[in-house]
Amino acid sequence: MRKLYITLSFVMVSGILSAQNQYTKAADKLFDRYEYVDAAKEYLKLAEGNKADSYVYKQLAESYYNVFNTKEAVKWYAKVVEQKQDAETYYKYAQMLKAEGNFNESDKQMQQFAQLAPNDQRAKAFVSKPNYLPELKGQTKLYDIAKSDVSSDKTDFGAVLTNDNNVYFSSSRNNSRKTNGWNEEPYLDIYKATYNANGTISDAVAVENINTKWHDGPASISSDGTTMYYGSESFNEKEFTKDKPKNAKFGKIYLYKATKEGDKWVNAKPLPFNNKAYDVRNPSISKDGKTLYFSSNMPGGFGGEDIWKVSVNGDEYGTP
Template identity: 45%
Template sequence: MKKINILITIIILSSFSLTAQNKDTKKADKHFARFEFIEAAEDYKKLVEDGKADTYVYKRLADSYYNIFNTVEAERWYAKALESSQDPETIYKYSQMLKANGKYEESNQQMAKFASMRPGDDRAVAFKQNPDYLPKILEKGKKFNVQNMGFNSQVSDFGGTFKDGKLYITSARNSNRRTYGWNEQPFLDIYTLTKNSDGTYQPAVLLDDKINTKYHEGIVSFSPDGNTMYFSRESFFEKIYEKDSITKNRYSVLHLFRAKKSGANWDNVEGFAMNSKNYSIKNPSVSSDGKTIYFASDMPNGYGGFDIYKANINDDGSLGEPVNLGQKVNTEGQEMFPYISDNGTLYFSSNGHLGLGGLDVFHTKEIDGKIAPIRNIGIPVNSNADDFAFHLDEETGEGFVSSNREGGVGSDDIYAIKKLQPLCDVLITATVTDIKTGKPLNAATVTLNDEQGNKVVSKVTNTDGTAEFIVECSKNSVLEVSVDGYESRQVAVKGTEEEEVNVPIALDPIEKLIAADRIELAPIYFDFDKSNITSQAAFELDKLVQIMNKYPELVINATSHTDSRGSASYNERLSDRRAKTTVQYVISKGIDKSRITGMGKGESEPKVDCGTNCTEDEHQLNRRSEFIIVSGSPQAQ
């Protein structure tokens, strides 16, 4: 009860505060009511300077800038207004201004707050369905956090397959094994570790002798139900080996095995028919549907040392014929440690593709039967040492990579990874030229927007007329180009998996927009029942501003029109508000107010005379502004 009384008191005091300044705000309010937002903003700012501002003034000041699309000032004053009043609509507008200014994380935070306050609002529902819709600024750099794991030993530890609450690793830490001549460390065994609630792990437990032998065992993978384990084992166990014809020393290969779960243990260990004494098969990875197994092998007719292969897993558990993934994946070097993730991305290690040194981790994907470009996963996953045995949960963005880089505990260590940014990216190169001469245009501003129209980043073209951007694969983008003396353009760029996309953009001289009696801009459309300037409207109006700056004698009358929905009198008032807001935007860009007037025409002059049977597209065509040349036409000079 006490909390309710306090709340009522706060509401009353807040209401009093919002109305107590009406005498002081009378002049500013009058300008605001007349849609004279520049003058209104000046008067509200004077109140701020005089110490007479409250939440009402801050919000009105922000709304003034919002209506003329001055996003920086609108953001500033909405933030101030929200210091003392958490009004949902103000929060929403604040989020939009943050987004317009490229502050995507802050915008999302405000939208989350808005959605919690108005969960039934369509805007809130759309946001909750896709809260990460805002684009990230994607540049080359670190895509992951990498951290050495506390369970690493002084010897080789690698792998990291998580299944049914247990982490499976391969390690040489078993001191009861005899050492292996390659690195004078014990033969490799498979261990499991149980994760604690605080993220640490319990001591590693050696799997029983049904899996581990006195020889090498390697990385494991599982069927989707977790009841079948695939792993590699040295062929010495099967007494299969060859003798070197010169040294007479025995050498073995690696064979592929499977085991079936039996209670808490593993049993029924079997090899596969494709195993051979003449080549190795290792590093298995099973697809999320359990139908395909990927592995590395140096079997004949490959492209280099070890290649990446795949084979079908038949219903009876046997494997189909191995299929080499081809020369796009495999090189003359070594390709090993394939890992096929839940979303079909193939990760593997190679020293044949261009990398930082040693084995690097790469990734690709099969799309419509074709392998997408091979991409280096970048630092810090990769280093100038060997980086391998990459595993990633695509849903959580967490996984493991192994490396023998400097600073580790042993010869090979396991590192935890956390994905920070999307992996796949595309280089977009925009080349801006004069449409008549073909010459490159230097110092043109090129802005990258996402497909929702949100600004990502702006760059200026160099002397070659080019500007470059890095975006996520398969994401649609829009390039917005502007330069003095030329008509601005917007060019859609379709999302792709290609590594590079070249976008030629030829611009017409700005004079192309000038007709005998009007400026022929693309129509300035308004949202239904709204009169504030949108980002698309601002893009077109900036062309008008550019023309009026170039031709200072030009005088314009902006006419605004509505669709036929609503009464004629209401539509006349709505179109008048739109005309005045349009005029205010142009004035806010430095055009003298004597050079532009505005008039609302309501529904009296439809562009499409469709009466009461208009489609939504036809209604939008009728919701427009047009720009009539009153005097000073360049064509008349």
């Protein structure tokens, strides 16, 4: 009789797990396609319908983490860590707690992370200076932060000031653009605004001849104001990878260079070290124009995305 009970229990549990896998199929597909907003909605339905387990909670937390919804991420990571997790989960939870201003709990999660990954550079940095917060709070205030007049209700970032008092930045404010599944905001464009003598910023307009139907930006402008380096998608070069099971095409972020003629940016060209196997983005050109810094997950780094540099000599580039 006892054997029969154990067998029946195994069948029941197997059935539940199978049903849960079936339930999460739609949400998992969205998550795998980086459509995190819609994925979160589907996982949330399971959680509210009592069809969730630790896997669903973690997928919910990860979805909110990826769109930087810190409040919801904290809520679901708290449920996730009720069971033992991998090091990276504790790290992500700590970052969301920190963003929410809960520094004490963030430190506790960082301690968990450091115990599981003692050789990780992030863990070493935390262990070497665990009481960093009082030191930061004790520093003298150096500047004020205020919202600019050209800020929108969408994503605005990557502002750079040029020698002719223009500010270039990336924004998803163009509501006529197609939205992307990652955060359901329009695709990014590069904008130019005027930096006024009184310190205000005004008259933001999309940059002509540069923006495409894909994500564009952020940009970096040379010190003489004549050269722009910026990110865009590999779809522009018809380079991407196909994932037939997911019925999707996945591109990478490439870097481009454009030059200024009069008031227009022209001659946009992809840089030679772009590669559909990895991303190259977030450019920053040095003051002398001889070194281009960028972030990439190309092979040879320390893991994940790292800061790289490459020598620049006109249209010739060294090895990153």
